Amino acid sequence: MYKSVTVKAGRGGWGGPLTLVPTEAKHKVVSITGGGIHPIAKSLAAMMECEAVDGFSTGVPDEEILVAVVDCGGTARCGVYPKKRIFTINVLPVGQTGPLAKFITEDIYVSGVDESCFSYADASAAQAAAPAPKPVSGAPKSKAQAKEEVARMNAGKEKGFITRLGIAIGGVVSKFYAAGRETIDITIKSILPFMAFVSMILGIISASGIGDVIANTISPIASTLPGMLIISFICAMPFLSPVLGPGAVIAQIVGTLLGVQIGLGNIPPQYALPALFAIDAQVGGDFVPVGLSLGEADPETIELGVPAVLYSRVITGPVAVIIAYVASIGLYS
Amino acid sequence: MEFIAGLANGFLSLFQAGAATFTGWVTGIIPLVVVLMTAVNSLIKIIGEDRVNGIAEVATKYTITRYTVLPVLAVIFLANPMCYTFGRFVEAKYKPAFYDAAVSFVHPVTGLFPHANGGELFVYMGIAAGVTQLGLPLGDLAVRYFFVGVLVILIRGIVTEKIYLHMLKSNEKRG
Numbered sequence: 001m002y003k004s005v006t007v008k009a010g011r012g013g014w015g016g017p018l019t020l021v022p023t024e025a026k027h028k029v030v031s032i033t034g035g036g037i038h039p040i041a042k043s044l045a046a047m048m049e050c051e052a053v054d055g056f057s058t059g060v061p062d063e064e065i066l067v068a069v070v071d072c073g074g075t076a077r078c079g080v081y082p083k084k085r086i087f088t089i090n091v092l093p094v095g096q097t098g099p100l101a102k103f104i105t106e107d108i109y110v111s112g113v114d115e116s117c118f119s120y121a122d123a124s125a126a127q128a129a130a131p132a133p134k135p136v137s138g139a140p141k142s143k144a145q146a147k148e149e150v151a152r153m154n155a156g157k158e159k160g161f162i163t164r165l166g167i168a169i170g171g172v173v174s175k176f177y178a179a180g181r182e183t184i185d186i187t188i189k190s191i192l193p194f195m196a197f198v199s200m201i202l203g204i205i206s207a208s209g210i211g212d213v214i215a216n217t218i219s220p221i222a223s224t225l226p227g228m229l230i231i232s233f234i235c236a237m238p239f240l241s242p243v244l245g246p247g248a249v250i251a252q253i254v255g256t257l258l259g260v261q262i263g264l265g266n267i268p269p270q271y272a273l274p275a276l277f278a279i280d281a282q283v284g285g286d287f288v289p290v291g292l293s294l295g296e297a298d299p300e301t302i303e304l305g306v307p308a309v310l311y312s313r314v315i316t317g318p319v320a321v322i323i324a325y326v327a328s329i330g331l332y333s
Numbered sequence: 334m335e336f337i338a339g340l341a342n343g344f345l346s347l348f349q350a351g352a353a354t355f356t357g358w359v360t361g362i363i364p365l366v367v368v369l370m371t372a373v374n375s376l377i378k379i380i381g382e383d384r385v386n387g388i389a390e391v392a393t394k395y396t397i398t399r400y401t402v403l404p405v406l407a408v409i410f411l412a413n414p415m416c417y418t419f420g421r422f423v424e425a426k427y428k429p430a431f432y433d434a435a436v437s438f439v440h441p442v443t444g445l446f447p448h449a450n451g452g453e454l455f456v457y458m459g460i461a462a463g464v465t466q467l468g469l470p471l472g473d474l475a476v477r478y479f480f481v482g483v484l485v486i487l488i489r490g491i492v493t494e495k496i497y498l499h500m501l502k503s504n505e506k507r508g
Binding site: 011012172175176178179180182183184186187190191192194195196198199200201202203204206207208248251252253254255256257258259260261262263264265267269272273275276277279280283284287288290291292294295296297298301304305306307308309311312313315316319320323324327328331332 | 346347348349350351352353354355358359362363366367370371372374375377378379382414415417418419420421423425426428429430431432433435436437439440441448451452453454455456457458459460461462463464465466467469473474477478480481484485488489492493496497500501504
């Protein structure tokens, strides 16, 4: 008797949930994980009472595959089965990436999966939550058969060591690779666009002469302690801080403008440290409800938490500037 | 004809200064940030979130670690904005204070660990660019920014905690 299982995305994963319904024709859990059957594939098959197959050493016709289990870091494999519209479980937390990214959709693909992501699909089956033991061949074994089996298992183990070593190295390499891709992603999606738009603004400011106006007005304010306290107080005002917060765009532009003035020698370099806190008293003021709900706070906590954080900034904004001012003694002198 | 050419030159010169700034940033900032970010991202993937969770659960018990160790770990390991999910380890009455501490650290962290907030680097980088232009080293500034940041988030956590608890009490009295 086959059992249906729901698979949801794991930590850092993406996609799903998928509901897998095994049938007579479609009942194979195919593990395409670089040699051997992945434990996740094994326990999923056990839960559904299906058959787990090593897809590397055994070819399985597509129409028999209920679900494919892959450990793809985001190059190709994670897209191959979704492209064929076969349910795909990736044990690595990889989203829509790779050359086949457009085929990877939430209704066919789920990633970052571990054993905690599996649950029986219907209530009647839920009571049998303990994974069913693997089917053992019914007939009692003869001595020769048993010996043969033990020998086969040992052979499997030796091979397993080299395979395991290979998988471990592959795992580390795939982590480096994923880290590189993440970095390039953020460089292209966030850092470069910001550089483009701010360098355009800075160029216009310096070429048009507005720069001199800024140098004559902001620089004197930003190079004294009282001036910086005023800036931080303004940024921290509870009705302004949520407006100034989003994406830290304002803080980044002001930071860049102050940087230019420091570079020109209009503001002494040791004031960089207190200035960093003065222009940032509003940090996250716009994000309090979202941040709190990410931390699993209930609605009542959020309701009071938002004003609590905003009021607190009126005190801690200027305090931060004073601390930074004291800490800047001896910097660049 | 000469007049139009002059106009075009004036128009282009408006953007040449910007182009020079852009080139300076792309060649001066991006290579180091990319390599550093890749290294730290790999390290974090190898260490794994589960191991950090254990430390986080202990750190939430004491006021001082709740607003120093916990948010610092959260920001370095989960980065902005997933770092706020560490709020789940914290008791409900301390959640707003923890959020305040964590969010106030997403910029001080960027001097040493730019991966933690790649989208908002220029709060620090913008000011740091000026210091670099003077020919001064950034190490001292980055380290001081980090540690002053830790002290500031501790104070912020404590102050916000007090304000929130006070508001909670007066709210209950009224209700």
